[in-house]
Amino acid sequence: MASFEFGTPIDKELFVQVTQQWASHPQNPINPPPAVLPQGLSEEQFEEVLGVLRTAVGDQNVIVGEEHRVKYSDPFQFETPEEDVGGSACAVTPTSVEQVQEIVKIANEWNLTLWTFSRGKNLGTLTFNSLD
Numbered sequence: 001m002a003s004f005e006f007g008t009p010i011d012k013e014l015f016v017q018v019t020q021q022w023a024s025h026p027q028n029p030i031n032p033p034p035a036v037l038p039q040g041l042s043e044e045q046f047e048e049v050l051g052v053l054r055t056a057v058g059d060q061n062v063i064v065g066e067e068h069r070v071k072y073s074d075p076f077q078f079e080t081p082e083e084d085v086g087g088s089a090c091a092v093t094p095t096s097v098e099q100v101q102e103i104v105k106i107a108n109e110w111n112l113t114l115w116t117f118s119r120g121k122n123l124g125t126l127t128f129n130s131l132d
Helices: 009-024 045-059 063-071 075-079 097-110
Strands: 088-092 113-117 123-130
Touching: 045 088, 045 097, 063 088, 097 113
Parallel strands: none
Antiparallel strands: 088 123, 113 123
C-alpha cells in the first residue's frame, strides 16, 4: 500500500518550526466578556424580561449565558478593552410569526432594542442589544 505525504520538505520544515514556536509560547488566558445588560435595565429587571420571553417562546428559545456567548459573540472581541465590549444580552429564536409579534410587543413594553441576527448558520434570531 503506497503512502501519501502532503507538502514539500520545505513545507514540513516550516510546519515543525511554527508548531515549536506555538508550543514555546504559553497561551494568553481568555477571560469571558462581561455580561451585557440591555440599556436601562438592572439584572433583576433583565431576569424578569427573560421570564416573560421564556413564557412567550419557550425556555429552549431564549439563549443566555455561556451558550449565548459561544454562539452569538464575536470571538475576536475578547482582546478588546472591557469598556469597549458590546454585544447582545440574549438571543431569542422564535419559531412562528406569532412568536415574533409577541417578542416585538415585549421589546416595546420594556423599551428594548431588537437586532435581527444571522451568521449564515440558519440561526436567524432576535437579540436584545445594549446601546452604550
